[in-house]
Amino acid sequence: MTSIGIFGANGRMGRALVQVIKEQELSLAVATVRSGSSWLGQDAGELAGCGKLNLALTETSAAAVAEADVWIDFTMPEAMLEHLKLAVAAKKAIVIGVTGLSDAQYQQVQQASQHIPIVWAPNMSVGVNLMLHLVQTAAKVMGETADIEIIEAHHRYKKDAPSGTAMAIGTSIASSLNRDLAECAVYGREGITGEREHNTIGFATVRGGDIIGDHTALFADLGERLEITHKASSRTTFAQGAVRAALWLQNKQPSLYSMQQVLGLTKLD
Ligand SMILES: NC(=O)C1=CN([C@@H]2O[C@H](COP(=O)(O)OP(=O)(O)OC[C@H]3O[C@@H](n4cnc5c(N)ncnc54)[C@H](OP(=O)(O)O)[C@@H]3O)[C@@H](O)[C@H]2O)C=CC1
Ligand SMILES: O=C(O)C1=N[C@H](C(=O)O)C[C@H](O)C1
Numbered sequence: 001m002t003s004i005g006i007f008g009a010n011g012r013m014g015r016a017l018v019q020v021i022k023e024q025e026l027s028l029a030v031a032t033v034r035s036g037s038s039w040l041g042q043d044a045g046e047l048a049g050c051g052k053l054n055l056a057l058t059e060t061s062a063a064a065v066a067e068a069d070v071w072i073d074f075t076m077p078e079a080m081l082e083h084l085k086l087a088v089a090a091k092k093a094i095v096i097g098v099t100g101l102s103d104a105q106y107q108q109v110q111q112a113s114q115h116i117p118i119v120w121a122p123n124m125s126v127g128v129n130l131m132l133h134l135v136q137t138a139a140k141v142m143g144e145t146a147d148i149e150i151i152e153a154h155h156r157y158k159k160d161a162p163s164g165t166a167m168a169i170g171t172s173i174a175s176s177l178n179r180d181l182a183e184c185a186v187y188g189r190e191g192i193t194g195e196r197e198h199n200t201i202g203f204a205t206v207r208g209g210d211i212i213g214d215h216t217a218l219f220a221d222l223g224e225r226l227e228i229t230h231k232a233s234s235r236t237t238f239a240q241g242a243v244r245a246a247l248w249l250q251n252k253q254p255s256l257y258s259m260q261q262v263l264g265l266t267k268l269d
Contacts, residue, residue, distance in 0.1 A: 131217070
């Protein structure tokens with residue numbers, strides 16, 4: 001059986017991953033937390049609220065990384081890149097769900113994928129990955145005349161904005177309209193902004209409470225508007241996707257794979 005390692009096992013997604021791995025009766029070999037963490041030595045299952053697993057949380061190290069076949073990382077960009085170096089050195093496959101990467105950080109992920117198999121996806125849910133296709137169809141039919149806005153809402157603790165998913169939705173729409181997102185994106189509006197420039201794609205960010213993750217792509221024309229919305233009601237959906245990706249990665253060649261490939265959605269292209 002494939003053994004799985006989790007970086008950042010004390011985080012919101014780290015705990016959801018421990019729960020899903022237990023529910024699916026998979027093998028969780030290692031669960032790490034940052035050096036000096038107050039969670040060190042605690043049982044990973046007890047921390048995740050799914051009962052004792054007899055697996056103590058350990059520090060991230062080369063020795064720990066050697067102990068699992070495939071790793072999952074939902075930490076933060078800088079930490080993830082350190083973990084990635086360890087995975088490359090140990091030749092271990094890795095699933096990365098971290099968002100908010102700079103272009104330079106994303107390039108480091110691309111470079112690492114020359115040495116090990118990697119899945120990176122800003123959203124591991126089936127629904128959002130389907131949505132990335134649906135918005136392309138909507139853009140092709142309505143995008144030349146409609147105004148396009150992407151609205152996302154997340155919990156108060158989220159550190160990056162717009163969400164990685166919102167950026168992926170924007171990229172999907174822009175590519176199907178032959179636009180460059182870097183040139184046409186508008187991130188928030190304030191003051192006397194003037195009338196809306198037609199070919200722009202707007203982003204609006206909401207942060208509050210315990211919202212898990214809502215995304216809407218709005219195509220607003222004169223006389224009608226289309227809204228395509230996804231709402232996550234539990235982090236389990238992301239964790240299930242990540243675990244599915246981890247199992248899928250076993251025995252794959254070094255490359256950077258997408259969640260579309262994991263889910264077999266590329267046939268919709
Ligand atoms: N792709 C997807 O489907 C999804 C992606 N995400 C993304 O996953 C990431 C994590 O989200 P979430 O679980 O809510 O975040 P949390 O803040 O709950 O967890 C972050 C984890 O990263 C660790 N960490 C942060 N900084 C460092 C560091 N410098 N060195 C070592 N460890 C570090 C934290 O440890 P400590 O507690 O000690 O700081 C914690 O374990 C975000 O980028 C988020 O956008 C989230 C959900 C779904
Ligand atoms: O930080 C989160 O929570 C989430 N982040 C991802 C993103 O930035 O798109 C995915 C999901 O919406 C939850």
